[in-house]
Amino acid sequence: MSIQDISSAVAALRRAEATRTPRGRLTREWEGLDLDTAYRVQNALVEERVAAGETVVGIKLGLTSRAKQERMGISSPLTAVLTDAYILPADVPVPLDRLIQPRAEPELVFVMGQPLRGPGVTAATALAAVDRVYGGFEIIDSRYVDYDFGLPDVVADNASSAFFVVGGVGRRPDELDLALEAVVLSVGGDVVDTATGAAVQGHPAEALALAANALGARGQEIPAGAIVLTGGLTDAIALTPGASLAAEFTHLGTVHLSVGR
Ligand code: 0L1
Numbered sequence: 001m002s003i004q005d006i007s008s009a010v011a012a013l014r015r016a017e018a019t020r021t022p023r024g025r026l027t028r029e030w031e032g033l034d035l036d037t038a039y040r041v042q043n044a045l046v047e048e049r050v051a052a053g054e055t056v057v058g059i060k061l062g063l064t065s066r067a068k069q070e071r072m073g074i075s076s077p078l079t080a081v082l083t084d085a086y087i088l089p090a091d092v093p094v095p096l097d098r099l100i101q102p103r104a105e106p107e108l109v110f111v112m113g114q115p116l117r118g119p120g121v122t123a124a125t126a127l128a129a130v131d132r133v134y135g136g137f138e139i140i141d142s143r144y145v146d147y148d149f150g151l152p153d154v155v156a157d158n159a160s161s162a163f164f165v166v167g168g169v170g171r172r173p174d175e176l177d178l179a180l181e182a183v184v185l186s187v188g189g190d191v192v193d194t195a196t197g198a199a200v201q202g203h204p205a206e207a208l209a210l211a212a213n214a215l216g217a218r219g220q221e222i223p224a225g226a227i228v229l230t231g232g233l234t235d236a237i238a239l240t241p242g243a244s245l246a247a248e249f250t251h252l253g254t255v256h257l258s259v260g261r
Pocket residue numbers: 061062063064065068072105138140141142147154159160230231232
């Protein structure tokens with residue numbers, strides 16, 4: 001079936017997810033899929049999920065670090081929407097049997113104390129609206145074959161969202177220097193990557209301001225209580241059956257991720 005409008009794009013992405021069958025780029029079939037239209041596809045996809053019983057719990061940024069931008073070949077950050085269906089409790093293994101080609105990436109996670117709405121949000125005003133910061137993992141799972149996508153494709157696909165885990169140690173943002181907060185990522189006990197918060201737009205609060213301003217331009221805000229994933233600090237790691245990952249943060253504890261078989 002050829003994709004030429006929002007509802008057929010949503011149906012194609014939902015089908016790819018439900019059947020665990022990745023597809024080709026939507027932009028190859030639908031020339032008119034520009035960035036604005038892609039965000040309308042994303043909104044419609046989330047509306048379907050909400051109509052099916054899910055609750056919106058926050059937002060995420062993607063492609064905010066050079067590591068992620070270089071790996072995916074896209075230099076613009078993006079936003080996507082988190083629902084409660086994406087929450088993976090800390091002690092639950094990643095359910096591989098529900099996923100296509102999952103990868104995991106460590107992230108700094110904000111929980112908002114106050115709402116934020118652009119335009120004009122700066123890193124300072126953004127950080128002042130944060131209640132707590134946590135370490136976490138995002139598990140992404142593109143609905144496109146081999147993660148081969150352009151910016152409108154990945155925006156439409158709700159930025160490859162699949163699951164996320166929030167660690168158990170929450171700090172007030174003024175208790176630590178988030179640009180210097182480090183993470184050591186290991187797989188099976190071997191260190192595979194490291195980064196600091198500065199990897200995310202120079203400071204994760206810059207990413208939060210970017211999201212507030214981008215959402216504001218689309219008439220949306222980040223509400224109090226929202227969870228905000230600020231984007232992968234390192235490149236994402238492909239998940240294999242039985243693997244165990246750890247993201248060890250300087251002041252935010254260690255977040256463990258085990259993968260089902
Ligand atoms: O945190 C991120 O940078 C997620 C980007 C989502 C797109 C992807 O890498 O599949």
